Amino acid sequence: MNVLTRRRAPSVAFAQNPYLPLGLVGALFVAIYWETFAFMMGRWRSDEAFQHGWLVIPVALWVVWTKRETLKALSPGSSRAGLWVIGLALLMHLFEKAVDLNGPSPVSIPVFIAGAVLYFAGPAFLRELAFPIAYLVFMIPIPGGFTELVSFPLRLLATNLSKIVAGWFGVHVYGAGMNLQFGQPHGNEWLQLEVADPCSGLHSLMAIKAVHAIFAYFTRLRIGWKWLLFWCALPIALLSNLTRIVGIVLIGAYWSKDIALGLFHTYSSFILYPIALLILFSFGRFLEWLTVDRARSPSS
Numbered sequence: 001m002n003v004l005t006r007r008r009a010p011s012v013a014f015a016q017n018p019y020l021p022l023g024l025v026g027a028l029f030v031a032i033y034w035e036t037f038a039f040m041m042g043r044w045r046s047d048e049a050f051q052h053g054w055l056v057i058p059v060a061l062w063v064v065w066t067k068r069e070t071l072k073a074l075s076p077g078s079s080r081a082g083l084w085v086i087g088l089a090l091l092m093h094l095f096e097k098a099v100d101l102n103g104p105s106p107v108s109i110p111v112f113i114a115g116a117v118l119y120f121a122g123p124a125f126l127r128e129l130a131f132p133i134a135y136l137v138f139m140i141p142i143p144g145g146f147t148e149l150v151s152f153p154l155r156l157l158a159t160n161l162s163k164i165v166a167g168w169f170g171v172h173v174y175g176a177g178m179n180l181q182f183g184q185p186h187g188n189e190w191l192q193l194e195v196a197d198p199c200s201g202l203h204s205l206m207a208i209k210a211v212h213a214i215f216a217y218f219t220r221l222r223i224g225w226k227w228l229l230f231w232c233a234l235p236i237a238l239l240s241n242l243t244r245i246v247g248i249v250l251i252g253a254y255w256s257k258d259i260a261l262g263l264f265h266t267y268s269s270f271i272l273y274p275i276a277l278l279i280l281f282s283f284g285r286f287l288e289w290l291t292v293d294r295a296r297s298p299s300s
Contacts, residue, residue: 021120022120025116025120029112029116032090032093033093033105033109033112036093036105036106039102040106040139040140043141044139049141049142049206050139050141050142050206051207052138052206052210053138053139053140053141055210056135056136056210057136057139059135060133060135060136061132063135063217067129070128071125071129074124074125074128075124076121076122076125077121077122077123077125078119078120078121079118079119079122079123080119081118081119082114082115082116082117082118082120083115083119084115085111085112085114085115085118086112086116088108088115089108089111089112089115090108090112092105092107093108102143103143106139106140106141107137107140109136109140110133110134113133113136114126114130117129131217135213138209138210138213154205155178156177156178158238158242159177159179159195162242162245162246162249163175163180165242165246166182166246166249166253169246171185171249171254173249175192178195179192179194179195180192180193180195180245180249181193182249182253183253184252184253184254185253185254189257193248193249193252193261205233205234205237205238207273208233208236208237208240208276208280209230209233209234209237211277212229212230212233212277212280213230215229215280215281215284216229216230219284220288220292221284221288221291221292222291225287225291228287229280229283229284232280232283236276236280237276239276240272240273240275240276241272244268244269247260247268248261248264248265248268
């Protein structure tokens with residue numbers, strides 16, 4: 001009986017009053033991070049690249065719910081190392097405030113939660129909840145200065161590739177940097193486009209990777225194949241964005257400038273985004289067939 005009591009009590013204080021330590025940690029979390037959450041929600045409202053942030057926490061909670069039976073079977077424990085992890089999260093938060101830099105505080109949120117789980121429930125619970133805790137990273141907006149570092153090379157790559165692909169269809173595209181200039185092969189109008197930041201592919205990339213992380217996690221693949229499937233979202237999202245830019249060029253060159261810059265530019269993402277996800281899901285199913293189903297099928 002004494003052994004069982006020691007296994008289930010994270011600390012002496014927690015054994016005497018199981019609500020006081022947890023309540024204090026919860027109050028500390030709210031007091032520290034309410035401004036951080038307000039900042040992130042502001043970015044979720046204003047930045048198209050991170051509008052999926054509203055869904056990250058509900059999805060993470062849903063993943064925890066799917067693991068409820070597994071969690072019930074675990075024996076609660078504790079590790080004082082969780083206090084060090086919480087301390088690390090607090091240092092990250094304070095560092096952001098000290099240097100007036102956006103980024104460390106949002107990143108410290110999953111670190112804080114991981115430390116709390118480790119301290120109050122033990123390593124077994126943390127291992128089981130590692131994915132939904134790590135999934136919270138997708139709700140963190142990239143700081144403004146780093147956004148340009150990511151989007152600029154994506155824009156440049158999309159611009160240069162679109163010139164090459166459009167040339168395969170008889171449209172010779174000129175222009176330097178992010179500018180696309182081309183004439184209509186069967187007309188006299190000269191068109192000029194600029195691949196702006198929203199066309200970099202960063203918007204669709206962040207949302208696609210957030211969705212595909214869930215899909216990869218629930219596949220029957222081994223962990224290495226899961227990571228391969230997850231990172232395949234990057235080239236497929238870039239290909240989807242390249243298709244959109246080339247589509248604008250070809251429609252403008254061979255059909256109508258107004259349709260290309262109006263209807264197609266506005267609504268093409270609603271078509272290409274589901275197609276990109278369908279390609280990823282199909283590739284995941286193919287990997288399952290290749291590595292799991294074939295291995296289980298009887299040899300001929």
